[in-house]
Amino acid sequence: MIEFSVIIPLYNRPQELKELLSSLNEIESDGFEVIVVEDGSIIKSDHIINEFSDSLNLKYISQDNTGPGGARNHGASLANKDWLIFFDSDCIIPGAYFDSVSSALQQNDLDMFGGPDRARSDFTAIQKAINYSMTSFLTTGGIRGKKSSLENFKPRSFNMGIKRTLFEKVGGFSNLRFGEDLDLTLRLEKNDARSMLIEDAYVYHKRRTNFRQFYKQVFNSGIARIVLNSLHPGTLKMVHLLPFLFIAFHFVLVFVSMFFLPASVFTILLFPAIFFFDALIKERNFKTALLAPIASYTQLFGYGLGFFKAAVDHYIFRKELKYAFRDSFYS
Secondary structure, three states, X not given: OOOEEEEEEEOOOHHHHHHHHHHHHOOOOOOEEEEEEEEOOOOOOHXXXXXXXXXXXXXXXXXXXXXXXXXXXXXXXXXXXXXXXXXXXXXXXXXXXXXXXXXXXXXXXXXXXXXXXXXXXXXXHHHHHHHHHHXXXXXXXXXXXXXXXOOOXXXXXXXXXXXXXXXXXXXXXXOOOOOHHHHHHHHHHHOOOOEEEOOOOXXXXXXXXXXXXXXXXXXXXXXXXXXXXXXXXXXXXXXXXXXHHHHHHHHXXXXXXXXXXXXXXXXXXXXXXXXXXXXXXXHOOHHHHHHHHHHHHHHHHHHHHHHHHHHHHHHHOOOOOOOOOOXXXXX
16 A cells, blocks of 8 residues: 655644644545644644544644745655655645545556645635636646646645655755745656656645735746746746736737727737636636636736746846745745
8 A cells, every 4th residue: 555644834824734634634544644844833733733633643843934845844854654745734635635646656657746726615706716817727828737738747835746765865845935846846857757647636725815915926936937947947938938928918908009999908808808708617606707807817917027027137137036035935
């Protein structure tokens, strides 16, 4: 039987942890251990741990704040199983998750894997709209969890599995606080790691954000893409440029509207309509569909502006970006 060490970095999120551990507790399997690393939290989760200490094979470690990569590395150093699985604390795990992973690992010779994220039916409309913008082919090209995508799939740390021996070989996560999961994936690929997307091994990603926080998250992710290209030259692809091109196109429309107002207004309204109807078909919820254009524009403009700022800072002003966000990841 394949066994797993589940590693969860945590910062001031006891209620999230309770939901995550509750979902793991409902899974009928003893083939995994759970390692929770409290990363310098002010609001501790030890009382939540106590609720599950008798029903889960559970380890709980508290440390000074190092960021999610350092917390995951600490958890991995205490793992006893052959496979490491990393979840974010705002995930909820379906009952068939480990069966799907075990089946895929038995059928394929893999070194790492990743799975998609979804919104559960009881999530808020904003959470569902943000999930749409982060997973739709129209906004991301399907790179977060679809076999048909504009870039080869790369596991991300909200739902990622790696052989423990290979994880140790490459030194685990770096101390980047955004893009640290893609940095690890790229280093693993350089070591000829065999990877795949396991579509049935999805998690419910209960994002804890509003649109303002979502904008900040994707803005930082746009900056991280330039950081990653500086660390791994040649990994910047056309799909990563699309959000900035989307912004540039809208600026052109604003200029053109001064001369051809009706055509420009029609074009500007076309994209929100596309996002609305696409979300309505996929989500089957009118309120979520109404919010989907807001989430999509937040995602595309946030990422695109962060990408542009970092590109100018790095390639024109030659600023050092490697340790961006070191002190602000959780703020």
